[in-house]
Amino acid sequence: MVTLGKVLLLACCCFGFACCRDGLEFRHHNQAELEQVLLDVAEKCPNITRIYQLENPSVMGAPLLVLEMSDNPGVHEPLEPEFKYVGNIHGNEVVGRELILHLAGYLCDEYQNGNKEIRRLIDTTRIHLLPTANPDGYALAAVEGSKGQWLDGRTNANNVDLNRDFPDLNQLSYSGESEEANPNSYQKMLQVANQFSQMQPETLSIVTWIFDNPFVLSGSLHGGDLVVNYPYDESRSGKPSEEYTSSPDDVTFRQLAIAYASKHAQMMNVERQVCGANGINFAKQGGITNGADWYSVKGGMQDFNYLASNAFELTMELGCRKFPEESELKRYWNDNKEALLNFMWQSHSGVKGLIYDLISGDPITNAVIVVRNQTKGERIAHNTTSTKFGDYFRLLAPGTYELYVEAPNYTPQVESITVTNRSLSSGTADDLIINFAMIPRKINEQTYLENLNADRNEMVDDETDYSRQSQPLGASDYSDAKYDGPKDGNTDDGEDLQNVLNLLRATPGRENVDPLADAVDERDVQDIMNMLKTPKGDTKNLMDVLRPPAKEKKAAKPESLPVMKA
Numbered sequence: 001m002v003t004l005g006k007v008l009l010l011a012c013c014c015f016g017f018a019c020c021r022d023g024l025e026f027r028h029h030n031q032a033e034l035e036q037v038l039l040d041v042a043e044k045c046p047n048i049t050r051i052y053q054l055e056n057p058s059v060m061g062a063p064l065l066v067l068e069m070s071d072n073p074g075v076h077e078p079l080e081p082e083f084k085y086v087g088n089i090h091g092n093e094v095v096g097r098e099l100i101l102h103l104a105g106y107l108c109d110e111y112q113n114g115n116k117e118i119r120r121l122i123d124t125t126r127i128h129l130l131p132t133a134n135p136d137g138y139a140l141a142a143v144e145g146s147k148g149q150w151l152d153g154r155t156n157a158n159n160v161d162l163n164r165d166f167p168d169l170n171q172l173s174y175s176g177e178s179e180e181a182n183p184n185s186y187q188k189m190l191q192v193a194n195q196f197s198q199m200q201p202e203t204l205s206i207v208t209w210i211f212d213n214p215f216v217l218s219g220s221l222h223g224g225d226l227v228v229n230y231p232y233d234e235s236r237s238g239k240p241s242e243e244y245t246s247s248p249d250d251v252t253f254r255q256l257a258i259a260y261a262s263k264h265a266q267m268m269n270v271e272r273q274v275c276g277a278n279g280i281n282f283a284k285q286g287g288i289t290n291g292a293d294w295y296s297v298k299g300g301m302q303d304f305n306y307l308a309s310n311a312f313e314l315t316m317e318l319g320c321r322k323f324p325e326e327s328e329l330k331r332y333w334n335d336n337k338e339a340l341l342n343f344m345w346q347s348h349s350g351v352k353g354l355i356y357d358l359i360s361g362d363p364i365t366n367a368v369i370v371v372r373n374q375t376k377g378e379r380i381a382h383n384t385t386s387t388k389f390g391d392y393f394r395l396l397a398p399g400t401y402e403l404y405v406e407a408p409n410y411t412p413q414v415e416s417i418t419v420t421n422r423s424l425s426s427g428t429a430d431d432l433i434i435n436f437a438m439i440p441r442k443i444n445e446q447t448y449l450e451n452l453n454a455d456r457n458e459m460v461d462d463e464t465d466y467s468r469q470s471q472p473l474g475a476s477d478y479s480d481a482k483y484d485g486p487k488d489g490n491t492d493d494g495e496d497l498q499n500v501l502n503l504l505r506a507t508p509g510r511e512n513v514d515p516l517a518d519a520v521d522e523r524d525v526q527d528i529m530n531m532l533k534t535p536k537g538d539t540k541n542l543m544d545v546l547r548p549p550a551k552e553k554k555a556a557k558p559e560s561l562p563v564m565k566a
């Protein structure tokens with residue numbers, strides 16, 4: 001018994017946190033030890049963790065284990081962004097693998113210690129940590145460890161570079177940029193499906209993972225240089241290097257890259273030694289680089305995230321040495337800790353909100369969010385879509401934008417917003433929230449319009465100057481191919497909420513009524529209901545719908561939205 005107890009105590013102290021006063025040791029962890037570390041964290045922080053594995057194990061049968069950290073593990077909570085870190089997809093680039101293990105332990109410890117920022121982060125973000133995407137490559141690289149050759153263990157057990165194995169959607173996008181602005185366009189999904197049978201099991205697992213979870217932001221941790229790399233990785237012309245290939249979200253990607261590099265101890269230090277004899281001094285460009293401007297990567301995970309899903313992924317190169325000595329690991333952690341945290345906070349940048357049916361309150365899945373940059377006066381040719389819970393997340397750099405939301409069978413809506421991302425630096429997660437209560441077209445076209453026309457006639461009779469009231473947008477105004485900002489006078493696609501409001505406001509004494517603000521009285525609801533000819537029995541439901549969370553404030557979670565058990 002004594003011996004067994006000693007063995008358990010020793011195992012625990014070697015691998016994990018549970019009985020180690022100083023936390024996880026700074027050393028390399030093999031697959032069994034990695035699994036034990038995750039188990040130890042989960043045991044220490046059971047209320048905020050969940051361990052799960054991706055669909056397929058590696059070629060050699062090792063599970064791809066994810067530690068999820070959230071105040072509600074296993075559940076997508078509407079308006080809480082989902083974030084992921086992926087480590088070690090190149091089996092010989094091991095720093096990210098160890099950093100993710102330390103990050104898991106740190107988040108657990110600090111949550112328990114009552115660290116306010118960490119508590120806020122975990123309470124408002126669903127974090128997924130995959131320490132190794134290539135356990136077989138790691139096992140090979142670890143044989144020689146830091147004495148190994150530059151490429152030993154880079155690939156998986158089938159000798160395939162997993163970061164070249166993802167469906168290549170870039171060329172499809174380059175050939176028809178505006179048509180392919182939606183992440184889940186038919187052509188893209190067809191191409192992904194056609195490649196399923198050829199993908200490595202590790203790649204297929206990650207592709208499925210990306211499709212199954214509404215990730216907003218992601219970091220892929222590599223080694224071999226010190227820089228944050230952002231899309232596109234694949235050049236437009238096929239040129240192998242030095243071809244800056246900007247994505248439609250280039251400005252936002254640069255901001256996200258800077259969010260990491262600026263908090264890293266060395267990335268922006270122009271005095272530091274470059275990697276290798278012919279290395280580039282990335283610090284001179286702020287510690288960041290466009291992927292294809294450095295060298296072109298075809299079939300990479302980063303571009304796949306952006307083109308096939310709503311997730312924005314960046315690649316962190318964590319240092320010159322891919323498999324450093326254990327004695328260097330503590331410095332790596334200290335250099336990266338703040339950067340790793342700050343980057344996770346960026347999943348709260350931009351704008352988010354709920355898109356739901358005005359009448360039923362049901363969430364609307366796959367609504368398309370089109371963004372127009374008001375400052376530049378042009379559309380960002382990359383749309384995002386609402387999740388199956390009706391929430392959407394659109395990462396954006398500070399600026400003034402117009403959001404246009406469309407969904408089949410609903411009248412499109414448009415809203416102007418100003419993004420500051422100011423709260424991120426204070427770690428308050430005081431996110432910009434813009435909700436969209438969508439009006440079903442059926443009601444517009446079959447019932448509401450008749451009523452509206454009747455009301456209009458009355459008003460014309462009353463000599464009301466109706467011509468000065470604003471007109472709704474037509475969906476065609478924002479179609480991918482020719483969106484050029486909202487236009488007046490197009491009523492082909494029916495009327496929207498604005499018309500209801502206009503009618504209300506045309507009533508004497510009701511000029512300032514705003515049913516979407518917090519205070520709405522029964523009279524407004526009755527008037528709107530009469531206009532929409534909604535059955536009286538629905539009064540209560542409609543009341544709820546008309547009281548969405550106030551804009552630009554952290555919203556309460558509506559009861560009507562379902563919560564997923566993953």
Ligand SMILES: [Zn+2]
Nearest residue numbers: 090093222223
């Ligand atoms: Zn790599």
